[in-house]
Amino acid sequence: MNDAAERKLALSHLWVAFAAFIVACFMGEYQVLERSGLIPALESPTVYFASVSTHGVLMAFVLTTFFIMGFGYTIASTSLKQPIWNKPLAWGAFWLALFGVVLAAIPLLTGKASVLYTFYPPIVAHAAFYIGATLLVVGSWIWCTIMLVMFTQWKKANPGQNVPLAMFATAANAMLWLWASAGVALEVLFQLIPFSLGWVDDIDPGLARTLFAWTLHPIVYFWLIPAYTAFYVFVPKQAGGFLFSDEMARMAFIVLAVFALPIGFHHLYMDPEQAKGWKLLHGVGTFVVALPTLVTGFTVIASLEIAGRLRGGKGLFGWIGTLPWTNSMVLSVILSLLMLIFGGFGGIVNASYAMNAMIHNTAWVPGHFHLIFAGTTVIMYFAVAYYLWPILVRKPLFSKSMALLQLWTWFIGMSILTTPWHVLGLLGQPRRISTVVYNNLLTLSWKPYELMMILGGMILLGSACLLIYNLVKTQLSPYSETFTEEIEYAEPIHKVGVLPGYLNNLLFWNKVIAVLMAISFGFPILQFFFMNTFGSSAWGY
Numbered sequence: 001m002n003d004a005a006e007r008k009l010a011l012s013h014l015w016v017a018f019a020a021f022i023v024a025c026f027m028g029e030y031q032v033l034e035r036s037g038l039i040p041a042l043e044s045p046t047v048y049f050a051s052v053s054t055h056g057v058l059m060a061f062v063l064t065t066f067f068i069m070g071f072g073y074t075i076a077s078t079s080l081k082q083p084i085w086n087k088p089l090a091w092g093a094f095w096l097a098l099f100g101v102v103l104a105a106i107p108l109l110t111g112k113a114s115v116l117y118t119f120y121p122p123i124v125a126h127a128a129f130y131i132g133a134t135l136l137v138v139g140s141w142i143w144c145t146i147m148l149v150m151f152t153q154w155k156k157a158n159p160g161q162n163v164p165l166a167m168f169a170t171a172a173n174a175m176l177w178l179w180a181s182a183g184v185a186l187e188v189l190f191q192l193i194p195f196s197l198g199w200v201d202d203i204d205p206g207l208a209r210t211l212f213a214w215t216l217h218p219i220v221y222f223w224l225i226p227a228y229t230a231f232y233v234f235v236p237k238q239a240g241g242f243l244f245s246d247e248m249a250r251m252a253f254i255v256l257a258v259f260a261l262p263i264g265f266h267h268l269y270m271d272p273e274q275a276k277g278w279k280l281l282h283g284v285g286t287f288v289v290a291l292p293t294l295v296t297g298f299t300v301i302a303s304l305e306i307a308g309r310l311r312g313g314k315g316l317f318g319w320i321g322t323l324p325w326t327n328s329m330v331l332s333v334i335l336s337l338l339m340l341i342f343g344g345f346g347g348i349v350n351a352s353y354a355m356n357a358m359i360h361n362t363a364w365v366p367g368h369f370h371l372i373f374a375g376t377t378v379i380m381y382f383a384v385a386y387y388l389w390p391i392l393v394r395k396p397l398f399s400k401s402m403a404l405l406q407l408w409t410w411f412i413g414m415s416i417l418t419t420p421w422h423v424l425g426l427l428g429q430p431r432r433i434s435t436v437v438y439n440n441l442l443t444l445s446w447k448p449y450e451l452m453m454i455l456g457g458m459i460l461l462g463s464a465c466l467l468i469y470n471l472v473k474t475q476l477s478p479y480s481e482t483f484t485e486e487i488e489y490a491e492p493i494h495k496v497g498v499l500p501g502y503l504n505n506l507l508f509w510n511k512v513i514a515v516l517m518a519i520s521f522g523f524p525i526l527q528f529f530f531m532n533t534f535g536s537s538a539w540g541y
């Protein structure tokens with residue numbers, strides 16, 4: 001990336017992302033301490049719910065959206081080798097989204113939006129929260145438009161050629177997000193904003209939860225796709241080898257994007273507003289969307305094996321030892337995959353209709369998503385940060401060994417934090433509660449796990465501080481005239497021929513999505529308008 005203006009655009013997004021991240025990490029540590037009930041002076045449901053709502057919003061919406069936008073701009077300009085289309089518009093999106101975050105932060109921090117990151121009604125927040133969140137989403141829509149315009153322009157300028165894999169994945173994610181965010185946009189515009197402003201007296205939580213479910217599953221893949229992009233386009237090269245299959249990677253991104261959408265009812269298995277046949281349909285789709293992850297696991301490990309063998313690894317597992325474990329990208333992918341085994345296993349338990357009853361609304365669920373989101377996904381955000389920062393600031397990374405220590409401690413901390421949550425869930429501990437001190441025999445069995453999670457939280461906070469310290473020091477270090485590193489994309493081991501349109505284009509897949517969405521959400525949403533429903537009045541601050 002030679003253009004300073006483009007580097008500044010990407011870096012500004014990434015800084016907002018990681019600033020949100022570190023603030024949220026401090027809140028997370030407070031929350032484990034408060035929830036454990038071990039320090040009575042800290043007990044305060046009001047502060048706890050304000051904190052956990054802010055923590056969730058910062059991690060799930062601000063870290064992710066800004067990271068994805070910054071990473072997307074970097075990929076678009078370097079893989080397509082063309083300048084960002086309409087930079088003033090890109091900056092406009094940045095400021096709009098940032099303004100939205102500040103607007104939402106005011107009610108969040110003053111306890112007027114303690115609605116958690118899923119903001120399910122009838123609990124209601126101050127209108128500024130919903131309006132701020134809307135502006136963040138509108139900013140991300142502009143980013144999606146820029147990505148899709150650049151994708152289309154490149155295809156026009158290079159007829160018959162394959163779009164670079166990194167850009168194909170980024171464009172698929174932009175398409176996914178435009179479809180995914182429509183559900184929550186309808187909920188916020190037509191239900192939550194009018195309700196929070198007092199224009200209507202009641203709200204239908206069933207409809208709201210259905211619309212949120214439309215967004216809730218694909219949003220997690222919106223967060224995940226950048227991590228998988230790094231798996232496919234950076235890791236093989238960093239490991240010293242080749243990508244096992246470019247076509248398989250494209251197929252995985254398409255299936256992820258298409259099948260993430262029509263399956264959100266696995267979040268509503270225990271809800272009354274949808275009939276069980278619909279839930280079963282979405283349940284089956286949920287198992288389909290696990291497939292591209294299995295394909296990804298296979299392709300990435302095969303790519304690592306190629307690298308390990310090229311580096312002299314012999315025998316069935318000898319190649320693992322020869323991998324460059326001290327390369328932060330390679331170490332991250334190994335740790336990420338290890339967390340994916342257990343996080344994905346938890347996901348399969350959640351998705352199994354009958355077993356969901358056992359874990360729904362228990363501490364198991366935050367255990368699942370901290371492992372697979374904050375673990376598998378976010379560790380790859382760190383890997384990308386360590387890789388991109390030097391290129392964006394044109395200076396070497398301040399400390400490579402500190403980066404490795406940070407990645408290991410994040411992995412260890414996340415394992416120590418989430419294992420007890422899985423166990424606590426099975427021991428019946430609810431999620432979304434501010435205290436666990438119920439003074440009965442059951443909760444006594446929770447105690448050791450509470451201690452463990454505090455330890456995990458402390459390790460994670462230390463690890464997060466190391467990341468930010470390293471990035472700040474890199475940014476502030478003296479300018480290096482000799483720095484020449486550029487982004488290197490992995491090559492596939494077999495040369496890719498001319499790809500069929502469906503592996504090089506998204507138009508066809510939009511049509512497939514439209515049909516699948518009409519089937520899986522059409523009647524379940526329309527039914528609310530055919531029947532007599534009785535809304536709920538507000539619960540709130």
Ligand code: HAS
Pocket residue numbers: 118220221223224266267286287289290293294296297298301304320334337338340341343344345346347348349350351352356359360361365368369372373377
């Ligand atoms: Fe999930 C709830 C089902 C993946 C995030 N999930 C959540 C929530 C979040 C979330 C945030 O069906 C909470 C929402 C809320 O607040 O209410 N999830 C799944 C399934 C998958 C899955 C089936 N989730 C994710 C990802 C997330 C995420 C990814 C974020 C990034 N999830 C659910 C369900 C619920 C849910 C229910 C609702 C629960 C409830 O009742 O509320 C799948 O996509 C997972 C597929 C993955 C696998 C793992 C394969 C393993 C591989 C690793 C291979 C590596 C090896 C090691 C062998 C099947 C590929 C190699 C080693 C070397 C050394 C080289």
Ligand code: CU
Pocket residue numbers: 216217218220264266267
């Ligand atoms: Cu889901």
